[in-house]
Amino acid sequence: EIVLTQSPGTLSLSPGERATLSCRASQSIRSSYLAWYQQKPGQAPRLLIYGVSTRATGIPDRFSGSGSGTDFSLTISRLEPEDFAVYYCQQFGNSRFTFGQGTKLEIK
Amino acid sequence: EVQLVESGGALVQPGGSLRLSCVGSGFTFSSYEMNWVRQAPGKGLEWVSYINFWGTNIYYADSVKGRFTISRDNAKNSLYLQMNSLRAEDTAVYYCARDATSWSFGPWGQGTLVTVSS
Numbered sequence: 001e002i003v004l005t006q007s008p009g010t011l012s013l014s015p016g017e018r019a020t021l022s023c024r025a026s027q028s029i030r031s032s033y034l035a036w037y038q039q040k041p042g043q044a045p046r047l048l049i050y051g052v053s054t055r056a057t058g059i060p061d062r063f064s065g066s067g068s069g070t071d072f073s074l075t076i077s078r079l080e081p082e083d084f085a086v087y088y089c090q091q092f093g094n095s096r097f098t099f100g101q102g103t104k105l106e107i108k
Numbered sequence: 109e110v111q112l113v114e115s116g117g118a119l120v121q122p123g124g125s126l127r128l129s130c131v132g133s134g135f136t137f138s139s140y141e142m143n144w145v146r147q148a149p150g151k152g153l154e155w156v157s158y159i160n161f162w163g164t165n166i167y168y169a170d171s172v173k174g175r176f177t178i179s180r181d182n183a184k185n186s187l188y189l190q191m192n193s194l195r196a197e198d199t200a201v202y203y204c205a206r207d208a209t210s211w212s213f214g215p216w217g218q219g220t221l222v223t224v225s226s
Contacts, residue, residue, distance in 0.1 A: 001170075035212035037153075044203055045145075045153065047214030056214060088153055092211035095167045097143070097155035 002027055002093050006100035012108040019076040021103045023089035028069045033092040036065055036074045039102075040085045048087075049074065081107075110134040110215055112204050117220030124194050124224070130187040130204030130217055138162075138182035141207035144189050145216075146200035156202070157189065172198075194224045 003026040013019055023034070032052045037045040047056040049065035052072060062077040076083055084107050089100040116128040128144070144156040157178040158167040166178055177190040187204050201221050205213035 031210075033211045035208075035210070037213075039153075044216035044218055045213075046216070047208055047212055050208055050212040050214075051210040054209070056208065056212075090153075090155075090212065096169070097158070097167075097211070099153040099155065102152045 001096055002029065002091055002098055004089050004091060004098055004100035006087075006089060006103045008103060009101075010104045010106060012106050013079055014108045015079050015081055017079050019079055019083070019105060021074045021087055021105070023067075023072040023074070023100050025070040025072070025091060029072075029091050030093060032068075034065075034067070034072050035090045036063075037088045037090065038083075038085050039088065045088065076105075079105075110206070112206065112215060112217035114202065114204050114217045114220040117202065117222045119223045119225065120194055121226050122195060122224055125190070125192045126194065126222060128189040128191065128202055128204075128220060128222070132185045132187070132206070135206070137185040142180060142187045143205045143207065143213055144178060144187075145203045145205050145213065146198075146222075147203070147219075148197075148200045151200075154200070158207075159187070191222070194222075196224050198222060199224045 005024045007022045034052045036049040039045040053065045064075045086102045086104050111133045114130045143158045159178045175193045179188045201219040203216050203219045205216045208214040
């Protein structure tokens with residue numbers, strides 16, 4: 001099973017700043033099956049990015065994804081107040097899906 | 109508008125059984141693969157099970173294999189999760205999630221809470 005490790009656990013930033021969240025896989029992720037989700041308290045997760053770098057429908061262009069192999073990142077170019085939430089990465093491989101443990105993005 | 113609505117969550121004793129349902133609307137249910145994903149209180153997301161369009165290809169997480177059974181009824185636009193031999197560690201909000209592109213999940217239902225406790 002591929003283990004995803006997200007860092008940092010908590011990221012404290014101010015609105016307008018740039019956020020970079022990391023997701024590292026225990027082995028190479030094939031075929032770009034890497035996605036990112038945003039979850040706010042009391043809500044279901046929302047798909048942000050799939051296929052490493054493609055924004056899902058309706059996702060603002062301040063969100064971008066990149067990476068390959070075992071190292072991936074989600075960047076939010078200029079934080080808006082509504083972006084403070086928990087973010088998860090997720091992969092598919094060997095008939096299994098796994099999620100990272102999450103990064104909490106909090107207001108500084 | 110695409111909607112997924114889960115139901116069936118409850119308080120159940122260890123060793124008991126429960127069946128969760130998820131009804132989809134606003135899209136052609138039979139054209140999408142479906143998943144169950146759970147989230148224990150205060151914890152992260154854990155994928156539980158996947159089913160393809162016709163129920164002919166199914167995957168399970170190791171933590172539920174042999175105890176949970178995923179199924180679907182395309183005529184009723186419904187996804188199910190039969191959960192047997194429930195354990196305290198199965199306590200979680202269970203979400204159904206439609207397959208999106210490249211083996212990702214979206215959209216998600218609002219979730220249904222399963223509590224396993226005596």
